[in-house]
Amino acid sequence: MLYYVIKVLISAIIIVAISEISKRSISFAALAASLPLTSLLAFIWIYVEGSPSSQIAELSSQIFWLVLPSLLLFLVLPVLLKWGFNFWVSLSLSILATIIGYFISLLLLQKVGIRL
Numbered sequence: 530m531l532y533y534v535i536k537v538l539i540s541a542i543i544i545v546a547i548s549e550i551s552k553r554s555i556s557f558a559a560l561a562a563s564l565p566l567t568s569l570l571a572f573i574w575i576y577v578e579g580s581p582s583s584q585i586a587e588l589s590s591q592i593f594w595l596v597l598p599s600l601l602l603f604l605v606l607p608v609l610l611k612w613g614f615n616f617w618v619s620l621s622l623s624i625l626a627t628i629i630g631y632f633i634s635l636l637l638l639q640k641v642g643i644r645l
Contacts, residue, residue, distance in 0.1 A: 536574055540570060543566055546561070547561050547562050565592075568589070568592050572585050594634070595645070598630030598631045598633070598634040599631075601623070601626045601627045602624065602626070602627045605619075605622065605626045
């Protein structure tokens with residue numbers, strides 16, 4: 530149980546740190562947030578738990594393909610906000626665009642023979 534508490538605390542500390550950094554430097558917070566910290570932590574936790582390297586490699590490969598449609602959020606959100614949309618509306622539409630992007634990406638990946 531302590532192991533799970535440590536995992537949650539480390540993950541939470543990273544999120545809070547990025548939020549606090551953004552109050553001082555948007556650029557540095559963006560850099561920190563753009564790092565694949567979640568993926569790195571997942572790789573570490575899986576390795577520590579004794580999973581084979583092949584499982585970590587497969588996770589890494591699948592993350593690569595699923596990061597691509599997630600980028601839609603970072604394209605749509607600032608455009609909608611600059612157009613004057615309310616934050617919550619902009620965020621909701623950005624999430625919807627990302628979900629649609631995932632479905633399209635999954636269909637395209639299946640067509641080219643990549644199974645996730």
